[in-house]
Amino acid sequence: MKMNRRTAIALLAAFGQAAASKKLYSLAGADRANPKGRLATSAERDLAHGPFEPSWNSLKAHYKTPDWFRDAKFGIWAHWSAQCQPEEGDWYARRMYIQGDSAYEYHVKTYGHPSKVGFKDIDMIWKAEGWNPEGLMDLYQAAGAKYFMSLANHHDNFDNWPSRYHSWNSAKIGPMKDIVGTWSAICKRRGIRFGVSNHSAHAWHWLQTAYGYDAEGPMAGVRYDGFTNSDRLSNGLNPQDLYVGPSPNLVIPDGVTSIAEAKAWHDKNDRIWDENPPCDDPEFVNTWFLRCRDLLDTYEPDMIYFDDTELPLGQAGLDITAHFYNSNRARHGGNLEAVVFGKEFVPQHRGAAALDLERGRSNDILPIPWQTDTCIGDWHYNRHVFENHTYKSAKTVIHMLADIVSKNGNLCLNIPLKGDGTIDSDERKVLDDLAAWMPTNGEAIFGTRPFKVYGEGPPDIVSTGNFNEGKGRPYTAEDIRFTTKDGDLYAIALGWPNDGKLRIKSLARNSKLLPAEIIRAVMLGSSTPLVMERNSEALVLTLPSQKPNDIAYTFRITPNRL
Incomplete structure (x- = not known):
C-alpha cells in the first residue's frame, strides 16, 4: 500500500x-x-x-x-x-x-x-x-x-x-x-x-x-x-x-x-511498545531530557x-x-x-x-x-x-x-x-x-521488614511479573503473611477460620523459622486474651467470638529474646 x-x-x-x-x-x-x-x-x-x-x-x-x-x-x-x-x-x-x-x-x-x-x-x-x-x-x-x-x-x-x-x-x-x-x-x-x-x-x-x-x-x-x-x-x-x-x-x-x-x-x-529513541526525530530525545530535568530540578521530588x-x-x-x-x-x-x-x-x-x-x-x-x-x-x-x-x-x-x-x-x-x-x-x-x-x-505494615518466609498458604502467584493481578485464587484462613519489626513477628491472616482457631504451621513447636519460645500473642484491635497452643503441627490461636473487622486480622507474636 x-x-x-x-x-x-x-x-x-x-x-x-x-x-x-x-x-x-x-x-x-x-x-x-x-x-x-x-x-x-x-x-x-x-x-x-x-x-x-x-x-x-x-x-x-x-x-x-x-x-x-x-x-x-x-x-x-x-x-x-x-x-x-x-x-x-x-x-x-x-x-x-x-x-x-x-x-x-x-x-x-x-x-x-x-x-x-x-x-x-x-x-x-x-x-x-x-x-x-x-x-x-x-x-x-x-x-x-x-x-x-x-x-x-x-x-x-x-x-x-x-x-x-x-x-x-x-x-x-x-x-x-x-x-x-x-x-x-x-x-x-x-x-x-x-x-x-x-x-x-x-x-x-x-x-x-x-x-x-x-x-x-x-x-x-x-x-x-x-x-x-x-x-x-x-x-x-x-x-x-x-x-x-x-x-x-x-x-x-x-x-x-x-x-x-x-x-x-x-x-x-x-x-x-517501542523503548528506543525515535530514529527519525533525535530532537524528541533532547527535548524529553530537558523537560524531565526541568521537572526534577524545579520540584526536587523524592x-x-x-x-x-x-x-x-x-x-x-x-x-x-x-x-x-x-x-x-x-x-x-x-x-x-x-x-x-x-x-x-x-x-x-x-x-x-x-x-x-x-x-x-x-x-x-x-x-x-x-x-x-x-x-x-x-x-x-x-x-x-x-x-x-x-x-x-x-x-x-x-x-x-x-x-x-x-x-x-x-x-x-x-x-x-x-x-x-x-x-x-x-x-x-x-x-x-x-x-x-x-x-x-x-x-x-509500616516500618516492617520481611520474615524468613513471606507467609503460608497455597501459592496464588505463579511467577513474578507485570499484569498478574486478578489471576490468583480467593484467599482463605490458610493464607497468612508475615512481617517483622522491633523483635516481634506479625502474622496477618487473610481469612477467618470457621472453627475459630487460627493455625500457623510455620510456627509449630521446634520450628526452624522461629525456634525461640513464644511468650505472647496478641490480636490487634481486640481486648480478648488469646488462648495459645504450640504443638508439633502449628501454633494454634483460639480467636475471640467477634471479628474486629471484615478485611484481615493481625497478630503480634513476641518470642523470648533471651
Whole structure:
C-alpha cells in the first residue's frame, strides 16, 4: 500500500514543520544550542556532579534503596490528566483517533469529528474546576499513604507544570494551574514523601493515530487534526509540539477502506511498545531530557516513576537518573534519598534503580525493595467503572498490601480523579475503609521488614511479573503473611477460620523459622486474651467470638529474646 502524492507531500511538510518548530534549547552554562539532528552528549546535558556516572555499572555500584522508602510501604497516586475529562478510561488520547473504538464513538458524539476537534481541544476543555488537593490529601493520609505520586505527564505529551521547554502545559492552557507544584508544596508542608511520574518517552509513537483518518463512512479518507498547522490555533500553540510530528513509518497510508483493516494495521505498526529513541526525530530525545530535568530540578521530588522497560530512551534515561541521584544526594548532605522506578530490568542491571511491577506482584521475597503500582479501576477516570461498581474493594487492596509488604515490596495505589478533580462516592468508600483498618493494623505494615518466609498458604502467584493481578485464587484462613519489626513477628491472616482457631504451621513447636519460645500473642484491635497452643503441627490461636473487622486480622507474636 502506498500513499498518494498529495498525502505524501502533506506528511513530509508536516514532519518538517514539526522538526522546525521544536526549540533547539540552550543548556545551562552554555550559550550554544544542540545542533539539529544530533543527540546531545552527556557532558552537554549539564549533569549534576557526584559519584553516579550515567552508566549501568556506576548506577548499580553506588545505589542503595533509602530506608524511608522501605519504611513507607504504601503510597497513593493521582494519575490525572486531560484524558480524565471525557471519563472514558485509559488511553483516550490515542483511542479517540481509532474508528470503531468506543472512545472514538464517544468523541464524535460528544465533541465532534477528530479531523476538527482533536485531543489538543480536550487539553483546552480540561479545567479541573473542582480540584481540592488539600481535602484529597486529608483522605490519602487518613487511608495510610506515606508517600504521594503526581502524574507529571502521560503518553499524551501534556505537562502538568509550567514547563520551560514545552508550551502544552497545565499552567498555560486548560486548568491554568501548576498541578505538580501544588501537590509538591502540600506534601512538603505535611512531611509526606513526594514523587512524579513521567510517561512521555512513548509519545512519539503512541500519538501517531492523530495523523490517521476514517476508513469508512462520510468522513472516510479525511486526515485527523494531527495535520493542523499552528496558524489555525488562536493561542499560537503548535499542535505538532503536542502530537510530536508524524513519523512516516507509523502514519497509516492511504487506501485502507475498512475499520477491521485499519485496526489490523495499527496493531501491527504503531501499537508497538517501542523503548528506543525515535530514529527519525533525535530532537524528541533532547527535548524529553530537558523537560524531565526541568521537572526534577524545579520540584526536587523524592521519586520519579518511568513507564518504561528499564530506563527511557537509551542514554538519555541513564543521564537523567545519574543527574537525579547526584542532585538528590547533594541536597541531603551526601545521603541518597532518591528512588527511580523502572520495569523488567535484565539481571546485569538489577539494583541500578527500583523494580516496579505494573498491576503485578512477586511470588516470593525479593532481595531488593520493589513496588507494585496498580489502580482501583482504570488509570484514567472511567465513569462506567463507577456506574457498574467494579472498583477494587478496600479488602482487595489490603490483601494485596499485606502480600506485597511480606515480600519486601511497597504498594502505590491510584485513585483516579474525574476531569474536574473530584472523586466519586465509591472511591471515597474505598479510602474510608482503608482509613478504618490502618490505625489498628498499620503497625504490621509500616516500618516492617520481611520474615524468613513471606507467609503460608497455597501459592496464588505463579511467577513474578507485570499484569498478574486478578489471576490468583480467593484467599482463605490458610493464607497468612508475615512481617517483622522491633523483635516481634506479625502474622496477618487473610481469612477467618470457621472453627475459630487460627493455625500457623510455620510456627509449630521446634520450628526452624522461629525456634525461640513464644511468650505472647496478641490480636490487634481486640481486648480478648488469646488462648495459645504450640504443638508439633502449628501454633494454634483460639480467636475471640467477634471479628474486629471484615478485611484481615493481625497478630503480634513476641518470642523470648533471651
